[in-house]
Amino acid sequence: MSASPLIEIKxxxxxxxxxxxxxxxxxxxxDLSVANGATLGLVGESGCGKSVxxxxxxGLLPKQSAEITxxxxxxxxxxxxxxxxTLRDLRGxxxxxxxxxxxxxxxxxFTIGDQIIETILRHRGGSRKSxxxxxxxxxxxxxxxxxxxxxxxxxxxxxGGMRQRVMIAMALACDPRLLIADEPTTxxxxxxxxxxxxxxxxxKAASGAAIILITHDLGVVAEVCDEVAVMYAGxxxxxxxxxxxxSAPQHPYTVGLLGSIPRxxxxxxxxxxxxxxxxxxxxxPAGCRFAxxxxxxxxxxxxxxxxxxxxxxxxxxxxxxxxLELLVS
Amino acid sequence: MTTLxxxxxxxxxxxxxxxxxxxxxxxxxxxxxxxxxxxAGKTLALVGESGCGKSTxxxxxxxxxxxxxxxxxxxxxxxxxxxxxxxxxxRREAQIIFQDPYASLNPRxxxxxxxxEPLALHDLVPPxxxxxxxxxxxxxxxxxxxxxxxxxHEFSGGQRQRIAIARALAVEPKLIICDEPVSALDVSIRSxxxxxxxxxxxxxxxxxxxxxxxxxxxxxxxxxxxxMNLGQIVETAEADALFAAPRHPYSRALLSAIPVxxxxxxxxxxxLQGEIPSALNPPPGCRFHTRCPYVIERCRREMPQLMPDxxxxxxxxxxxxxxxxxxxxxxxxxxxxxxxxxxVAAFSGGSEAARSGGVSS
Numbered sequence: 109m110s111a112s113p114l115i116e117i118k119x120x121x122x123x124x125x126x127x128x129x130x131x132x133x134x135x136x137x138x139d140l141s142v143a144n145g146a147t148l149g150l151v152g153e154s155g156c157g158k159s160v161x162x163x164x165x166x167g168l169l170p171k172q173s174a175e176i177t178x179x180x181x182x183x184x185x186x187x188x189x190x191x192x193x194t195l196r197d198l199r200g201x202x203x204x205x206x207x208x209x210x211x212x213x214x215x216x217x218f219t220i221g222d223q224i225i226e227t228i229l230r231h232r233g234g235s236r237k238s239x240x241x242x243x244x245x246x247x248x249x250x251x252x253x254x255x256x257x258x259x260x261x262x263x264x265x266x267x268g269g270m271r272q273r274v275m276i277a278m279a280l281a282c283d284p285r286l287l288i289a290d291e292p293t294t295x296x297x298x299x300x301x302x303x304x305x306x307x308x309x310x311x312k313a314a315s316g317a318a319i320i321l322i323t324h325d326l327g328v329v330a331e332v333c334d335e336v337a338v339m340y341a342g343x344x345x346x347x348x349x350x351x352x353x354x355s356a357p358q359h360p361y362t363v364g365l366l367g368s369i370p371r372x373x374x375x376x377x378x379x380x381x382x383x384x385x386x387x388x389x390x391x392x393p394a395g396c397r398f399a400x401x402x403x404x405x406x407x408x409x410x411x412x413x414x415x416x417x418x419x420x421x422x423x424x425x426x427x428x429x430x431x432l433e434l435l436v437s
Numbered sequence: 438m439t440t441l442x443x444x445x446x447x448x449x450x451x452x453x454x455x456x457x458x459x460x461x462x463x464x465x466x467x468x469x470x471x472x473x474x475x476x477a478g479k480t481l482a483l484v485g486e487s488g489c490g491k492s493t494x495x496x497x498x499x500x501x502x503x504x505x506x507x508x509x510x511x512x513x514x515x516x517x518x519x520x521x522x523x524x525x526x527x528r529r530e531a532q533i534i535f536q537d538p539y540a541s542l543n544p545r546x547x548x549x550x551x552x553x554e555p556l557a558l559h560d561l562v563p564p565x566x567x568x569x570x571x572x573x574x575x576x577x578x579x580x581x582x583x584x585x586x587x588x589x590h591e592f593s594g595g596q597r598q599r600i601a602i603a604r605a606l607a608v609e610p611k612l613i614i615c616d617e618p619v620s621a622l623d624v625s626i627r628s629x630x631x632x633x634x635x636x637x638x639x640x641x642x643x644x645x646x647x648x649x650x651x652x653x654x655x656x657x658x659x660x661x662x663x664x665m666n667l668g669q670i671v672e673t674a675e676a677d678a679l680f681a682a683p684r685h686p687y688s689r690a691l692l693s694a695i696p697v698x699x700x701x702x703x704x705x706x707x708x709l710q711g712e713i714p715s716a717l718n719p720p721p722g723c724r725f726h727t728r729c730p731y732v733i734e735r736c737r738r739e740m741p742q743l744m745p746d747x748x749x750x751x752x753x754x755x756x757x758x759x760x761x762x763x764x765x766x767x768x769x770x771x772x773x774x775x776x777x778x779x780x781v782a783a784f785s786g787g788s789e790a791a792r793s794g795g796v797s798s
Binding site (some may be wrong): 154238251268270297298300301305324326354355356357363364365371373377381382404 | 593621624625626627628629635650654656657690693697698701706709711767769770771773776777780782784785
């Protein structure tokens with residue numbers, strides 16, 4: 109990792125205060141950094157805190173109920189203390205985000221052109237004419253056929269794959285330094301997914317932007333990410349370069365996840381399963397949060413929370429039984 | 438093996454637009470001449486992109502919607518000639534589970550009520566024994582019988598899908614249609630449901646029609662696969678044969694695009710250009726020709742027929758014999774590293790295996 113990463117998250121903690129006084133620990137002591145031009149995969153199952161982390165980066169969490177501590181340093185700013193006005197200048201400009209549901213993130217009553225042009229005018233200024241030309245150019249870059257015509261269409265006229273490409277075009281409108289993509293291909297068919305992933309790779313190569321890809325699909329991670337962080341119950345349980353994560357995972361949860369995917373190469377009679385349930389995050393367990401579901405757990409695991417330690421250079425695991433090879437050798 | 442289900446020339450066109458006088462102006466050709474058969478105790482997967490008609494086929498097979506043409510024979514009976522009573526009796530033998538377990542269970546009924554309803558409706562079990570049968574069904578899908586007093590909202594997504602499966606099993610069907618049963622579930626929960634479906638098939642001799650867009654899941658569960666594009670089956674084969682060497686250019690593109698959990702997996706991905714044509718106005722000739730990398734003039738004019746090759750593999754493509762070999766099209770993930778293989782085994786083997794095998798410290 110280079111000397112100064114583009115974005116650096118330090119000890120991020122997010123708590124939600126419910127109306128009934130309940131406090132949910134959504135994210136706990138998350139440390140992350142992404143270098144320029146790198147792609148970080150943020151992996152985990154529903155409710156593990158991966159999307160909340162990304163919303164915190166974008167400053168999109170509700171101020172009344174979300175208590176956020178820690179630091180998110182991006183491009184000389186601490187995003188958690190940056191005034192709203194400055195954040196608005198950053199969002200859509202140097203920081204951009206793509207969401208899973210392209211239909212709910214596009215405004216149905218404006219043409220896609222209007223929506224892209226608005227972004228360009230807000231951050232770059234200039235004439236409407238030049239903004240329109242740039243919008244057409246962006247649509248062409250994301251392979252929308254006949255962009256001169258499509259630019260005046262409304263979102264409902266486009267297919268799901270095209271809408272997602274419009275979202276990407278909009279996110280790229282101001283050449284962001286960091287692109288956060290939250291499950292960008294989950295709603296799409298495999299053929300479209302392949303197109304969108306190819307597109308993201310192309311764009312990264314062309315612009316050198318960093319990408320944080322949030323997904324639950326380990327196949328997608330293997331294809332586009334350089335580094336992976338696995339989240340479980342609000343914590344990062346493992347962080348590793350992509351090759352290492354898939355060849356020698358160091359956290360039992362990652363092992364369980366990898367074992368539970370059906371594979372193309374051989375037909376396992378039984379897939380691995382992770383028994384039990386995610387802990388209640390209003391009262392997180394005292395020790396390791398995965399211990400109750402972990403077949404490798406010892407008594408020590410339930411006593412104190414395990415630290416995130418380096419197992420090998422660049423490979424961190426929050427498991428006191430790592431390195432896991434020793435368990436099976 | 439006995440043929441349980443035989444579908445022939447199934448057609449369903451939905452009216453997309455009507456004139457002022459109610460005359461149909463445009464049709465969506467959702468299903469256009471689909472034929473297949475399914476043996477008892479086996480799994481047929483229907484795969485294809487959104488809008489290819491796979492879900493419509495599954496509903497036609499159950500007569501949840503009426504076909505415009507074609508025949509469906511189930512266990513020797515012609516389904517389309519059944520009257521209302523006979524149709525209800527047929528529903529005992531074929532059930533469906535849906536993608537969204539949140540939407541397919543009545544939120545105002547307890548799990549016990551949900552599972553008792555089919556028993557009462559078909560008068561399968563005398564009232565006195567119904568509680569017992571509900572407990573048995575819950576155990577069958579891996580839930581504790583005491584949960585029968587709870588409401589659906591008290592369960593997680595995976596548990597709700599188990600309840601939906603238990604409800605389908607209540608009538609002891611021979612066929613269950615699984616319409617994207619694991620698409621809404623997390624990876625670890627998905628594997629639990631897939632394992633459960635397999636186990637139930639082995640134990641109860643169920644046949645499945647498995648509708649899915651997740652091809653790795655299909656490879657895992659299916660015996661036979663039918664690939665659909667715009668309302669038609671373009672290729673059908675044994676699952677192993679299809680995944681070893683897909684023949685139709687559309688199947689090739691589909692299979693080549695599967696993301697595999699292995700960085701730098703060997704693959705030669707075929708990225709299709711162009712948009713999926715609308716089923717409202719499918720292109721003439723082969724319906725895939727607008728996106729096909731091997732298109733020739735004949736494909737634009739003449740619709741290819743599904744041609745069996747004698748080994749159970751049938752393809753609807755004019756160029757089956759002269760397109761390049763399909764070796765190395767399906768990405769290979771090369772399996773786990775030996776260490777990971779052992780770790781996964783230890784993980785699944787439960788704590789004893791891990792502790793005895795790994796008392797190192």
